[in-house]
Amino acid sequence: MRTRAWAPLWLLLAAAAQLSRQQPPERPVFRCGGILTGESGFIGSEGFPGVYPPNSKCTWKITVPEGKVVVLNFRFIDLESDNLCRYDFVDVYNGHINGQRIGRFCGTFRPGALVSSGNKMMVKMISDANTAGNGFMAMFSASEPNERGDQYCGGHLERPSGSFKTPNWPDRDYPVGVTCIWHIIAPPNQLIELKFEKFDVERDNYCRYDFVAVFNGGEVNDAQRIGKYCGDSPPAPIVSERNELLIQFLSDLSLTADGFIGHYKFRPKKLPTTTAAPVTTTNPGTTSLKPTVALCQQKCRRTGTLESNYCSSNFVLVGAVITTTPRGGSLQATISLINIYKEGxxxxQQAGKNMSAKVTVVCKQCPLLRRGLNYIIMGQVGEDGQGKIMPNSFVMIFKTKNQKLLNVLKNKQC
Structure with missing residues (x-):
């Protein structure tokens, strides 16, 4: 009888000892930056999941075994939201020094898997004086370059011609939560011509959810963006300004579509390019085209009135100029939208409640747009979806008294 009484107690003691050896691991402590090596691991903003500190600059350098590539998956992201990610953001780079920037992220949009071209990746997080959010947490892992499968996409393209496509093309829709970066590099004396053969990306008037963006140069740089595309109409052919192009594809976590396949080829610089071509955006009724140089030698003078220009313009908006970037003889400006009366x-773009649009002032100082000022802007729209402002386009400083007339014009039948 005594043996039977002690047997259950012995089993309970053994089970308790086993449980004590299986205590859950301690929650990781995330610090500002660090050096990480190995097959996998986690990085996170300082103090995550608590609110990240202000005025910080943190750098994580990740190295996986030689011959493999780094795959970075964001599990959580919550940084101050801004349509240009100017204040608090996470940058991801190929390599540790002077590497190509794969992407910049802020707000709460969680990008898909980011893949380096080699065994090194660098992540930087910057915050300004005002913070908003719990930061980010991401997992890195090592992968074989030739075994990335349909889950991953992107890479370096250096052959004289080639193709690129969304994951799963053409068998089924592209997956949710994907980030693809293709970096095309031509010899220094050549340019890159880009064409999309098939194109079907979730449609949205502002391309906020799934989109393809094309950039001059080798990094995601808003000032160098050629266009942002979605819907089921292929973008017009694109020719780079220099010997590098970057193509970025992002899908969010909801609807998907067929995807796309695109082709590129190198071509000599001496051929005419899109940036040197005659200006083709004209007001309705215009029958002749004038080269940009001749156009910019004319006097800078807007013609007509708000009423007379409203119907002849593709778009009409009121907005604040937040960035201006010279590009040769033209100027590219980002306009934070206060109100849009005619969209065309x-x-x-939209990030949270912030909406913005890009316009190109064909002749850099005609009309002159100054950062920080609010303008009424009327103009035409190019094939890339960017506004084109000609010397005779109707542009004026916005005044409160203009509001009533603009509201009337918005309901006008053109």
Missing amino acids: NLAI
């Missing part, structure tokens, strides 16, 4: 095919 103007590509509009």
